[in-house]
Amino acid sequence: MRTNKPADTANAARAAARGLGFDAVGICDLAPIADGALRRWLDAGYAGTMAYMHRQAGKRDQPARIVAGATHAVVVLATYHQPMPQAAGAPRVAQYAWGDDYHRVLGERLAALREALIGLGARPQATRAYVDAGPVPERELAQRAGLGWIAKNTLLIHPRLGSFTFIGAVLTDLALAVDPPFATDHCGSCRACLDACPTAAFPAARVLDARRCISYLTIEQRGPFAGDDGQRIGEWLFGCDVCQDVCPWNEKFAVPTAEPRFAPRPEVVAADLDALTQLDDATFQARYAETAFERPGRAGLARNAAQVLENTRSETNLTRRHGGTENS
Ligand code: B12
């Protein structure tokens, strides 16, 4: 349907997003983010070695500069929550990585949404799709598009889906009526995520020192672990879910994913640590090229696997020395 009224066009865009299987959709403008929080975070050194966060800062604060001519964002959420936990004793992997790489799965759906917006009159050169790529401030746009609040663990929580959701966005020049921003904060006095973080990575609520975060250490940081970082990852082979697992909004509302391509892959959820330390490039590619493990790559996964083995062994030795009692 082609229409000139921003409200009708927005309704058609929302319907297209829902038809593509997204769990929630909202629309916002691309006005600057003027709170200066990103600069303070970068200046504090919390981005660690993620140089792209520094490079992209100028656009991340001013999303209208990302795509020439774009004025609005159609923002979507896709739940990746897995209904069953990992088997006891399996090396721990964050839920978002259990199936096919979400960049591919959602990238395809977002490309279809982009086509739908072009069908509604958007100019192709001013309409681009993003998921966890480029300088798009995804959580901020999602909050502005009414999809939830940015919580104390820094993630976006949707009041009926929880936080186990990916955020995607199509930036476009289409004239669209916007949704009201999500104006309330539903964390209240809770601080379960801040207290449960195994590495004390939150210097304050809503501030994450990525350098201490297991997700950063196991996925983003290259090279050997420095100082205590190796011990910090504990039993996590890839990513970390602790600050989401303890959240009451996830306990109550997390909706299991219906995306068949997010179904758990055995080679991810029941990874063989010894084998991972020894894989050659060709075998790693054959086994993991379509999964999120590709980001740290063979060398990163081998490093993580060797460290988890070491951490598990020293944990076992410690328990033996203490006679296996919990509070000795
Ligand atoms: C860099 C990055 C990371 C980094 C840093 C995380 C972070 N919180 O910034 C690392 C590698 C650690 C990471 C980890 C994870 N990530 Co990540 N990540 C991103 C990325 C690429 C950019 C995020 C960003 O802009 N950070 C910048 C800083 C400034 O953000 P912030 O700390 O939240 O900002 C606040 C503070 O600055 C604060 N503030 C206020 N006052 C002050 C004062 C001072 C002095 C300071 C310092 C700060 C401060 O206000 C800011 C705004 O709220 C986005 C994708 C995207 N393009 O947006 C995905 C994204 C945020 N990640 C995502 C996911 C799923 C994860 C993990 C859950 C994966 C996992 N299971 O291992 C973990 C969660 C860890 C956590 N609790 O955040 C999803 C989140 C979806 C959602 N529902 O919110 C995103 C949106 C990707 C996607 N498309 O789905 N991630």
Ligand code: SF4
């Ligand atoms: S992902 Fe894990 S290490 Fe990182 S902030 Fe959350 S609980 Fe802490």
Ligand code: SF4
């Ligand atoms: S655990 Fe509590 S404080 Fe943390 S994000 Fe969830 S509701 Fe907010």
